[in-house]
Amino acid sequence: MGRVEGKVAFITGAARGQGRSHALRLAQEGADIIAVDICDQMDTVPFPMATPEDLTETVKLVESLDRRIVSRQADVRDLAALEGVVAEGIAELGRLDIVCANAGIASMQACWEFSERQWQDVLDVNLTGVWKTVKAAIPPMIQQGTGGSIILTSSMAGLFGFPNIGAYNSAKHGVTGLMRTLAVELAPHSIRCNSLHPGVVNTDMVHNPAFYELAGVPGATRAEAELAFTSLNALPVSQVEAVDISNVVLWLASEESRYVTGTTQVIDAGATAPFKVPHT
Incomplete structure (x- = not known):
């Protein structure tokens, strides 16, 4: 029996990268998946974003594991779309137990050189989009009454400052604060909330x-x-590889971490360690 057998996970940014990896790792351990991704290019993002074909590939890979998946092209900035996807997913798959708020973008400038739109797009996707994701998911999870696990993707940039990604840093620090608040607010419902803090990950975003x-x-x-x-x-x-992050997602989604909430899970190969070890 898989470690999340019979559970359903809602994952944003699921078309490729960490999101796809999370979907596959959870499916390998028995979960069904609700997958969303914008699958479109935002003109303030300086690298190619995921495509509809990428999301189709995620669907094929999950189904190859003999798991069910509901996938939709949706923007995390659109609360109504997220609420619709969650409702549709629950109607088809029967429940909702795990949320992975993973979708994210980045723009690279010194803080004072960002255009207003660049700044706002990063905040809207990386912070407000995370809030809208959990806002769509929490009411049915509470109504379901069986607890659950919410996993928010922050970054090592959500714990320390890094130059030339000030909007990203600000949003990811905000995600860390949101996680800590949700952990307290949702504890009476046995819904846990933790955040992920990856370092450099082998994905198209890097x-x-x-x-x-x-x-x-x-x-x-x-x-x-x-x-x-x-x-x-x-x-x-x-x-690190995307699966290294997904293995932590799996642990946080499983009963193995049943009393873990309000924590920052750092997976960065020691990048944020106080002292660096010289390589020889």
């Missing part, structure tokens, strides 16, 4: 020219960028 420039290696090849990323981490690795 491996693109805009992120390489941010990391101080403009025009780098992937191999050159990965070498530079290694210098960020205490462990002698360039990045």
Whole structure:
């Protein structure tokens, strides 16, 4: 029997990257999935975003594991759309137990150089979109009366400051505060809430020219960028894999973490450790 057998998980940003990985890891352990992604390009985002074909691939991969999935193209900035997806998913799959508020974007500028729209888009997706995700999911979870687990994707940038991603930093710090508030408010309903704080993760959001420039290696090849990323981490690795984050999602979604709430789960290869270990 899987570790989340019979449960249903609602995942945003599920078309690729960490979101797809979370869907597959939970499905491997018995969960059915409600998957959403905008599957469109926002013009303030300096890297290619997911496509409808990416979401279709997530569906195929989940179904190949003999699990059910309800997938919809939806924007986390649209509360009515999220509420509709949640209602449709529950109607088809029968329940809702796990929420992974994972969708996120980034723009790269010094704080004072952001346009108003760049700033607002990042805040709207990465913070308000997380709030809208849980706002859509919490009432039916409370009504269901069987508890649950809400997992909010923050970042190591939700714990420390990093230059030239001020909107992202601000939103991810906000997600950390939202998580702590929800953990207290939802405890009487046996709904737990925790946040994830990944470091550099091997996804399309990282491996693109805009992120390489941010990391101080403009025009780098992937191999050159990965070498530079290694210098960020205490462990002698360039990045973590999406499944490393998904394994923590699985633990937080399972009964193994039944008394874990209000915590910040850091998966960053030691990037935020107080002292760095020299690589030899």
